Amino acid sequence: MISLRNVVKTYNDFQLNISMEIPKGRITGLVGKNGAGKSTTIKLILGLVKPDSGEARVFGTESCKLTVKEKEQIGVCLAETGFSNQLNISDIECILAKMYPEFEKTYFQRKCEELKLPKDKIIKDFSTGMKAKLRVLVAMTHKAKLLIMDEPTAGLDIEARNEILDMLRNYLEEDEERTILISSHISSDLENLCDDIYLIHDGKIILHEDTDVILDQYGILKVNEAQYATLDQTYILKSQKEHYGYACFTNEKKYYQEKYPDIVIEKGGIDELILMMTGGYR
């Protein structure tokens, strides 16, 4: 569905250099700190920026050459941009109906009511949460085969986030070939939703793993100086000095649980993965 091969994009003081493969029917998460390159990656996939070298393809077509028909198959939710703030929901409904042959008017109207989005208020007067919900809804109402969502749940409270995540799950259930690429800072959203995770740091993919594997097999060993000195380093991905000794990130939690029953081992979620692999764990 999406393929990035050795894609390089250089800005003044930043270089993105990544490869990714996202097959159809998957929900893939893209995580990383601010400025890691998540939004640039999404823009490359959408053909909004051209790579300096390498190849970005969607549906087998070069991203910059996506046809109108192919674009109709993509639903996009970008952080902090969307339809003009001067329009209201009724306006957007009419525009989408003209833009997308597969636009589902009834679904759009029903969801607007469920999400409590006022029809006649201009977007400028919406709350941050309402704007975020509308952005997601706009991406999901034309039976797109591919959803690309950049921070779709940012600024939403827990209830609204769950509503959005449920919408995304239902969206996938309707058609097994549908694919979602989602970037988010909220790890719990990704842990409950994604099949696999790409971790991007300083413009490079530093880890790609199935979410189940991360949750089952990754963990943080908390060891003192003496334990660290004798610790088998085979499956330690990263170690970091702490006040009590060392925090060691592993992708073989069970191996260490069996071999070192005295060591404290914590669950390795996506937050821990980001922090340990990018050097910010405390």
Place this chain on the structure above:
Amino acid sequence: MAGLFEKDIRLLLRRKQMLVLFLALAVVLGFTQEGTFILGYLPFLGMTLTISTISYDEIDNGYTFLMTLPIDTKTYVKEKYLLCLSGTFISWIFAVVLYFVSKYFRESSTVIANEIPMIISFLPVMVLAMAIMIPTQLKFGAEKSRIVLFIIFGITAILSFLFEKVIGTERINHMLIKLENINDAVIGVSVVLFVILAAAISYVISCKVMQNKEL
């Protein structure tokens, strides 16, 4: 493209109060100002209003989102030119009606046929202005494009002044007399061809500007 038209027309209708105010002002000016002022004022207003939809697209990284919709840069540019031409033409029609109504009340007898060439001559001027304004706004954005346009029109004024100084008023008058002797149809066709060429060049430049935009 239908979706883009829908979006722009709805954006324009959001400024209903301003549109009504401009139209009221046009009616007042049409009846109070002597001469052809209204024939230039109203189409220019229609043109700037339709071009202003580009500013809405520009705000809050709007281009980035728009280009994720099922359109390409060429369609976007084409829609802007068509919208602008339509807006200019509709307001020109309105201006022509106002012009004749006010003239009828003022002079009671008017030979419409005598005025047609002068009335039509406003259209190519508007298209030429559009051919400069759209690519400028796409390239530099709403704020900077005002400065750029000011510079462009300033340079044009200076060049015209210098042209007059270098060539001399007498020679220019002589050239104008020669032009008057040329067949009206030849002049008409030449103007139309020139305007079409300018609009086509402008369109190509606008497409290049949009294609090279990093969103």
